[in-house]
Amino acid sequence: MIKTQQASWHEIVLATLKSNDVRLIVYVPDRVLTPLIKALHEDAFFTTFACTREEEALGVLTGAWMAGMRGALLMQTSGFATLPNALASLTVPSQIPMIMFVSERGTLGEFNLGQVMVCNTMQPVLNALGIAHHTITRQDELAFIVDRSIKQAVATQAPVTFILSPLLTGGKVFAA
Amino acid sequence: MSVPHVHNAKVMNRFELTKRLTSKLTHEEAVIGGIGNTNFDLWMSGQRPQNFYMLGSMGLTIPIALGVAIAQPQRHVVALEGDGSLLMQLSCLATVAERAPKNLTIVIWDNGIYQITGSQPTASAATADLVAIAQGCGIAKSAWAVDEADFDRLFTTAIAEGGPSLIAARIDGQPGVGATDRDPVQIRARFMQGLGVKR
Numbered sequence: 001m002i003k004t005q006q007a008s009w010h011e012i013v014l015a016t017l018k019s020n021d022v023r024l025i026v027y028v029p030d031r032v033l034t035p036l037i038k039a040l041h042e043d044a045f046f047t048t049f050a051c052t053r054e055e056e057a058l059g060v061l062t063g064a065w066m067a068g069m070r071g072a073l074l075m076q077t078s079g080f081a082t083l084p085n086a087l088a089s090l091t092v093p094s095q096i097p098m099i100m101f102v103s104e105r106g107t108l109g110e111f112n113l114g115q116v117m118v119c120n121t122m123q124p125v126l127n128a129l130g131i132a133h134h135t136i137t138r139q140d141e142l143a144f145i146v147d148r149s150i151k152q153a154v155a156t157q158a159p160v161t162f163i164l165s166p167l168l169t170g171g172k173v174f175a176a
Numbered sequence: 177m178s179v180p181h182v183h184n185a186k187v188m189n190r191f192e193l194t195k196r197l198t199s200k201l202t203h204e205e206a207v208i209g210g211i212g213n214t215n216f217d218l219w220m221s222g223q224r225p226q227n228f229y230m231l232g233s234m235g236l237t238i239p240i241a242l243g244v245a246i247a248q249p250q251r252h253v254v255a256l257e258g259d260g261s262l263l264m265q266l267s268c269l270a271t272v273a274e275r276a277p278k279n280l281t282i283v284i285w286d287n288g289i290y291q292i293t294g295s296q297p298t299a300s301a302a303t304a305d306l307v308a309i310a311q312g313c314g315i316a317k318s319a320w321a322v323d324e325a326d327f328d329r330l331f332t333t334a335i336a337e338g339g340p341s342l343i344a345a346r347i348d349g350q351p352g353v354g355a356t357d358r359d360p361v362q363i364r365a366r367f368m369q370g371l372g373v374k375r
Contacts (some may be wrong), residue, residue, distance in 0.1 A: 024246065047246065051239070059236035059268075062244025063208070066228065066364060067251075068373040071243075082347035089232020093360040167332065 009139055010036035010166050016146045017072060018045055020154075022099060023088035024064050024071030026050075026057040028079050030146040032103040032169045043053070050130040054079040058070070062096050078104050078118045084125050087159070092129055100161040104135070108166040112176035122163070130152075132156065132160045137167035185320040185346045187302045188327070191217040191283045191353045193345055194256070196284065196324065198222060203252065205335070206244050206371060209356075210257040212292040214285055216352025217277055218256060225370025229356045229363050235265030244279040248371060252279045252335055258330055259286040266309060269342075273314030278338035281331070282315075287347045295349060308334060310342040318342040328357035 007015070011034055025040045025048040026098045027033065039047040051057035061071040074095020077120070080102050091098045105112075126133045132152070134145050146162060153160040166172075194217045198207070207227045209215030214237075215229040220248065228235055241255035262269075262284055288301030300306055310318035317334070321327035321343055334341035356363075366373075 007189055017325035024243075049271075051271055056265060056268050056271065057235060059233065060243040060246070060271075063245075064247040065243075066208070066240075066373065067244040067371050068248035068368075069243075071245035083284050086233045086236060090230070090236065090360075093231070094364040096364070104362045134317070144187070150193070170208025 001007065002106075003051070004015060008035070009142060010039060012139065012142050014039050014043065016143050016150070018043075020147065020150045022070045022072050023047060024061065024069050025074065026060050026071060027074035028054050028057060028076075030074070030076040030079075030103045030170055032076070032164070033074050034103070037148060049151070054082050057090065058083060058086050061098060062090060062094070064168060065096055070099075073102060074101045074103075077104045077122055078115065080122055081118045081125075084129070087129055087131065091159050092131070095157040095176055096159065097157055098159035101102075101170065102163050103163050104163050105172060108171060109173065112115055126161055128167040132158065132162070133163060135165055137165040139168060142168065143165065184322060185344075186323045187346045187348050188324060189350060190214070190287075190347045191220065191350070193285075193324070193327055193347070196328060197254070198224070200328070200335070201254075204253040204370070205254055206241070206248070207254045207256065208237050208241040208244065208279055211254070212258065212263050213260075213342055213352035214256050214258050216355050219347060219356040220352065220354035225366050228367040230361055231356070231358055231363070234305075235261050235268075238265065238268045241280060241282070242268070242275065242277065244371070246275070246282040249277070252281065252308070252372070253277075255280070255282045255284065257284055257290065259306060260290045260298045260322055261286060262306060263299055263304070265341075268317060269313035271311050272340050275371055277340055280340045282310075282340070282342040283331070283340065284344040285347045286344055287349050291351060294334075302351040307342065307344050310344075315340050315342050321345045324346045344364060344372055
């Protein structure tokens with residue numbers, strides 16, 4: 001585990017993915033995740049690309065897992081809201097350890113009402129599907145939560161969602 | 177684009193073509209069967225450990241196949257998908273073209289209807305040309321199979337020469353000839369064993 005005091009949140013996430021052999025990164029772009037996505041693209045350890053929709057990315061990662069390659073899905077809150085059918089009819093019943101990172105919007109200074117409403121749906125959906133989720137607010141806990149939860153997901157063949165709070169990432173600020 | 181237009185293609189039968197297709201698999205190729213009749217006919221064509229039968233998540237056949245192709249570049253992967261399902265997730269064709277996996281062949285069964293839900297017409301019944309869409313997305317090796325012999329030739333070429341390739345076949349409105357056992361964990365576990373994967 002890398003020293004968390006000096007590193008930025010996205011450096012910690014990248015290092016933790018690498019130490020867990022999570023090699024395939026599929027994402028739908030997000031402003032807050034941009035430094036992480038950029039660093040992943042620049043690191044040849046990872047195969048990193050964008051999909052057009054979050055459920056498409058979930059399909060790609062499901063196929064890759066079944067064929068022996070670990071991966072992770074990066075998205076924002078509104079993207080997660082497009083996933084319930086695929087999670088309920090593929091990920092959960094097939095016992096796929098889908099590793100999902102959500103850049104949290106809709107809270108702590110959100111300026112778009114639609115994002116707030118979407119955010120309200122996320123944790124109820126995760127709870128209804130029985131999917132483990134962690135809202136990460138503190139950088140000193142980030143590596144531990146992500147590392148242990150990836151290991152648990154793989155060991156128990158169950159998906160996990162990391163909700164990256166604006167308290168961790170800074171979030172997206174309305175330019176007033 | 178030098179492909180025959182959809183209306184030059186013969187209307188064939190999905191189960192017959194599925195049997196023709198699986199009879200040509202000699203190197204443990206992976207096959208992803210899309211939701212509904214597509215995977216029912218794949219199941220009835222003879223169960224292989226390298227077959228994955230999708231029970232839900234309509235539209236994700238091609239993305240799942242792409243993921244398998246990325247993870248196992250030495251193995252050829254075949255996605256079997258219906259016209260209605262493809263129309264739900266058309267943009268995955270753009271992603272396939274961008275990633276350009278040589279070991280991926282996409283087969284589209286186009287009957288112009290949502291057969292399993294009551295045969296309502298799809299957009300491909302009269303207007304949308306799925307091969308033209310695939311070519312427009314950047315999958316240059318996309319073609320309509322004009323008859324069974326042409327289907328055989330296109331599929332054999334796709335496996336031998338590499339892709340990504342897309343073959344579309346006009347099919348009749350017959351339902352699947354059977355039904356897949358609906359046990360998602362067993363289907364997933366067998367498929368992983370078939371691909372030689374230990375988690």
